[in-house]
Amino acid sequence: MSTDATHEYDHEELGLVAGLEIHQQLDTETKLFCESPTIERDPEKARREITRRLHPTKSELGELDQAALEESQVDREFTYLGYDTTCLVEEDDEPPRRVDGEALSVALQIADLLDVSVVDQAHVMRKLVIDGSNTSGFQRSILLGQAGEIETDHGTISVEDLMLEEESAKRVQETDDGVVYSLDRLGVPLVEIGTGPDIRSPEEAKAAAERIGMLLRSTGAVKRGLGTIRQDVNVSIAEGARVEVKGVQDLQGIEEIVRGEVGRQAELLAIRDTLRERDAEVGETQDVTNVFADTDSGVIRGALDSGGKVTAVPLYGFDGVVGRELQPDRRLGTELSDYAKRHGAGGIFHTDELPAYGVTETEVAALREAVGAGEGDAVAIVAADPETAELAIDAAADRAAVAIEGVPEETRGANDDGTTRYLRPLPGAARMYPETDVPPVEPDPSDVDRPELLDEKTDRYVESFGLDRGLAEQVAFGRRFPLFETAVDRGVDPTFAASTLESTTTEIRRDGAPVESLTDDHFLDLFDLVESGDLAKEGVPEVLTTLAENPGLSAAEAVEEAGLSGVSEDEVREAVVAVVERNADQIAEEGMGAFSGLMGEAMGALRGKADGEVVSEVLREEIGKRS
Missing domain, CATH: 1.10.10 (Arc Repressor Mutant, subunit A)
Incomplete structure (x- = not known):
């Protein structure tokens, strides 16, 4: 097995198995369990702050979730920003209300498109949330359907379940004490779609996500834009372990993440084999502060001058392995460092990279001697306040021990470069229990109509409205297709409406116009002015730019503002x-x-x-x- 992290792997030979979890916000008027609007707010306009600390509790079966337990060891404070629209349900000062009917209807349309079998009675469940992103400490989730499927160019992919959930609060910033969240997003209706473990290649993962995304947008009732859809990917290989990668933002990222995670697990298995050949083991953690009493290393000196200490763990048989690359610019040492960072440390140093960072050769030799590490061994160290230093080196030691076993099951976060980082252990079944404040609902799929698919819509725009296929596809797959159909129903020329909504808005966006502030009424009123002869088509870009920059104006006022009143x-x-x-x-x-x-x-x-x-x-x- 290759130890080159840029190596092209044979996914079939390695036994790649992957599945997707797609999270998509619904574009409803109100939130899932209260009447607050689902609009995004400016954190600078927050009216109040709420501060909380969360603690793990046992489930109704008396079990404690491992991920929650680890999170509780990280002392953090959570601050929530409230607005003039924030209600007591969002603040967790009042029980939730009944499930929003609009959200349920959209979710049932999605169920139809995914061919899932809808449950007779849907019960609201509480899912334990450990990162502070829910004021209550849990997320409310409803199983709506199971046993569906989608078709891609690579074959059929099963859909295991469809959930209707409340969105979490939006992370605004990290502070020294913890995390600041905004409550404007908390409670926005969200569907979660989980596929079966049927995916066998990175390309197939991308195709499945692309197909699901098209089906979701076909409803015309999902939010669009950055952060409104998130993809999690579950990946494993034959001798590896199931790893959940959270927060993949785009389709190309899915392919890269799957490819990269296969490589990471393959390299971890190669490291396992090497460590077993060497009879490697992890020693006892120790205080090695004396070794660095006179150090010139800025990081270590800063920790010691602040009353901290240096802890170390000998890694017998690990020499040259801690620095081995798993993914581009990420090594086994990086994995150990990720675990240490979870407990507040800035990271670790290890002997595969030392001397460096102001640590001298003499200090490395003294360190090895202090912990009993020989020529074939490695040592990892942490410099921090006493409590952090002990927790962090223990975490790094635990991760090193797992390297001898192979690949750990864990939850990881997606990085922008296609690599991943450790977040927390995989959650267990103990995180889920019934919600007693919301009565069950009895969803009726016959209450909703099956939406027209976007590729079917494209064909109809070509045949019925005479649009060329490229423009028809732009409109059908764009976020304004409901507005296009409204305009055409009012007698607006289809080609003019389509080109205005897609081509013209793209042009003025490239010129810096904030087109996201344009409303449906802006466009419809502008179309009326053109149809009545009060505005020439040639003036549309300038009027749209004026409206985008001054959204409080009417279309007629924008024509005046732009100096484009009609001429005789x-x-x-x-x-x-x-x-x-x-x-x-x-x-x-x-x-x-x-x-x-x-x-x-x-x-x-x-x-x-x-x-x-x-x-x-x-x-x-x-x-x-x-x-």
């Missing part, structure tokens, strides 16, 4: 005549051949105040008089 035919003719007279010599020489160049000049002179067809007609007439 006499004013058009006057402007065109001026252009023709300035270019009399060119017209005399080229005749109607001068039309194209002069058309642009005439439109520029009118600044989008006149319709291009009218300007074209007048220009041809005036050129004809002079040629």
Whole structure:
């Protein structure tokens, strides 16, 4: 087995098994268990702060979740930002209300698209949450359906379950004391879709996520934009372990994460084999502060001057292995460091990388001697306050011991570069128990209609509205297709509506216009002005830019603000005549051949105040008089 972390692995030979968990926010008016709106708020406009500390409790079966237990060892304070729309349910000062009917309807549409079997009676459950992202310490979750499937170009992928859940609070910042969360996102309805472990390649994982994303957007009732959909990936190989990677943001990232996790597990297995050949073992942790009493290392000196100490663990038979690469720029030592960081340490140093960081060769030799490490051994150290130093080195030692066994089951976080980092142990069944404050619901799939798929919608736009396929696909897969259909129903030319909603908004976004502030009413009122002749199509980009920058204006006010009020035919003719007279010599020489160049000049002179067809007609007439 290769120990090169950039190696291309044979996924079939390694026995890759993967599954997805897709989390998608629903675009409903109110939250899942209260009447608060689902809009995003500016943390700077928070009205109040709530501070809490969470503690692990046993389940109704008397069990304590391992992930919650580890989290409780990290002393953190959680601060929650509340707004003028924040209610007592979000603050966990009042019981939740009944399940939101709109959210349930959208979830049932999604169930139809996934071909899942909907339950007869759905019960609300509490799922223990250990990172402070829920004020109550748990997330409310409803199993709506099971045993579905989707089709991809790679074959059929099973859907194990469909959950309707409340979204967690949004992390705003990390502080020295803990984490600050914003309550605007807490309680937004969310569906979680879990596939079966049917995926056998990185490409298949991406295709499955792409298909599920298309099905979700087909409802026209899911939120769009960064953070509104998240993908978790469960990955294992034959001799490895199930690892859940959280927070993959995009489709390309899914493929990279699966590929990278296969490589990481393969390298960990190679390390296991090496350590077993060497009869490796992890020694007892020790206080080695005396070794560094006179150190010039900035990190260690800073810890000692603050009353801290240096702890160490001898890793017998680990020499050269701690520094072995698992993923680009991530080594076994990085994994040990991730575990140490969970307990407040800045990280670890280890002898595969020392001397460095101000640690001298003499100090390394003294360190080895102090802990009884020989030539084939390694040593890891932590410098921090006494309590942190002890907890962190114990955590690093535990992780080193697991390296002798192979790959640990754990929850990891996705990094932007396609690598992953340790977050916490995998949660167990003890984190789930019934919610007694919300009555069960009896979902009826017959109450909802099956949505039209986006690829079917594309075909219909081509056939019914005469759009070219590229533009039809842009509209169908874009977030404004409901608005497009409303506009067409009101008599707006389909091609004009589609190009405005997609092409024009893209152009003005590239020029810096904040198009996210444009509302449906902005567009519909603008279309009305064009249809009535009060605004030329050529003026649409400028008016949309004005509206985006001043969303409080009406479309008519934006036309005035942009100086694009319509002009009469006499004013058009006057402007065109001026252009023709300035270019009399060119017209005399080229005749109607001068039309194209002069058309642009005439439109520029009118600044989008006149319709291009009218300007074209007048220009041809005036050129004809002079040629």
